[in-house]
Amino acid sequence: MPETYNPQLGREHSYPYEHREEERDWHWGMIININRCINCNTCSFACKSTWTSGKGEEYMWWMNVETEPYGGYPMGWDMRLLDDLEEGETIFEAAEDGEQAAGYIAQKEDWEYPALGDDQAHGEYPAGDVVESDLENDEYHDMWQFYLPRLCNHCKNPACLAACPRKAIYKREEDGIVLLDQERCRGYRKCVKSCPYHKPMYNPETGVSEKPVGCFPRIEEGNVPRCVSSCIGKTRLHGNINRGPDAGHPNGNTSAAAGRSPVNYLAKSDEKAALPLYPQFGTQPQVFYMPPYHVPPEFLTQMFTPNTNEKRNDWPGSTFEESIKIVQDRVRNPSHHTLGILQLFGATTRLIETYTVKEHRVKGWDRKGDKVVDIPFEEEMEIREGEMWTNQ
Ligand code: F3S
Incomplete structure (x- = not known):
């Protein structure tokens, strides 16, 4: 198997195909600010009513929102796979003989509860202590939860693409969107098994699989996906993740700003404030999350970093856990520049x-x-001199 450099892991690892994804001019990417998500599922229903309202698609939620730490659709999708991986091992390195990636097919019962664990917080507390805390000693109870919107990551190393023996899955040249050709598909379900995020799904009515399409017809017209435009909490920003600081003017139009896209800034600048979900899987997912700042860093370290003991110069802290704390602080107290981008x-x-x-x-x-x-944004405030007018 050829080796590919994975910038999210800072090392090379095996992947069935050689590619130069970082050099594409344009690549689909998304930022989600978890702190703004209210679990209203408007994104989930916008996606479902657009793409998966047909027969055999009833269980298909290409976009879903999970309550962490207990939610999961399919049930336990992440821990089940992580338990099978050695520390720092990608799903490609852990593949069994004859397979391209490690994985499993979720069973019917795993798909029965799209909202399992919804709004359930983590942590125990004695009755009566829910709202009271010992303020003097700063002892708050340890309950926390957060919402995790999940969708296809249009990965740069897609496991679904690698695994399909029919080569029915491909990455579009123009934008890196990963699509499944249903004419070529024969229902082998290797894609279903290999995607660590469980987004390709088998349709028992048609006998072939389906996968999220990145709202490509909207992208082609220069619009953002429906999950982005419908989001009530304004949690999302979509765009060209590969447009770096050296890029020119869009469409050669000199009246527009040159340079990087806002999604590229949040995911890849020195001030990076958004992280990929489970980068250790090795698929290079292209949805980046601004982590919740009220959640214990050790939980987020597992979820949003390679979670190994190695030292990495491209992360802000000396350990991944310290890096998470720094990123949490960047999200809680954004710089003026990041605050500007958040308005977009x-x-x-x-x-x-x-x-x-x-x-x-x-x-x-x-x-x-x-x-x-x-x-x-951040309009200047003028404080007038003089006495305060009161109503007395
Ligand atoms: Fe290939 Fe998946 Fe169809 S593995 S044949 S695209 S079910």
Whole structure:
């Protein structure tokens, strides 16, 4: 098997196909700010009503929201696989002979509860202590939970693509979206077994599998996916994850800003504030999460870092757990620049290709180079001299 460099792991590992994904001009990517998610599932229903309302698709939630730490659809999808991996081992390295990736097929009963564990917090507390805490000694009870929106990651090393013996799954040249050709599919379900995020799903009515499509018809028209545009909490930003600081003007339009996309800044700049989900699987997922800042870092270390003992210079702390604390702090107390980008979340249904944050204004341009966002933020406040007027 060829070796591929995985920037999320900072090392090479085996992957069945050679590729240069980092060099694509355009690649589908998404940022989700977990702290804004209210588990309303508007994204889930927007996706379902658009893509999976047919026969045999009843259980297919291409977009779903799980309550951590107890939720999971299919049930226990992450821990079940993690238990089978050695520390730091990718699913490609852990593959059994004759297979391309380690994995398992979730059974019918695993798909029976899309909202299992919903709103269930972690931690125990004696009756009567729920709202009272010993403020003097700063002893708060240890309950916490958060919502984790989950969707296809349009990975740069897709396990579904690697595993299909029919080569029915492919990555689009123009945007890296991973699609399944149902004409070629024969229902072998290797894709279903290999995707560690369990997003390719088998349709018992048609005898072939289906997988999320990244809302490609909307992307082609320069719009964001439906889960992004429908999000009430304005949790999401979508765009070109590969557009780095050296990129030129979009569409050669010099009236638009040149340079990196806002999703690239949050996921890849020195100030990175968004992290991929379970990078240790090795698939290079392209949905990045701004982690919840009220959750114990050790839980998030397992979920959003390679979770090994190695030292990494491209992470801000000397350990992954320390790095998580730093990223949590960046999300809790965003820099002026990140605060500007946060205003772009949910600001337009157009796909924002480039942006600027200057003083107290953030602006965004689409792929054609047309301006689509121009909003003030952090407005200056003037405090007048003199006595306060009171109502006495
Ligand atoms: Fe291939 Fe999956 Fe169909 S493995 S044949 S795309 S069920």
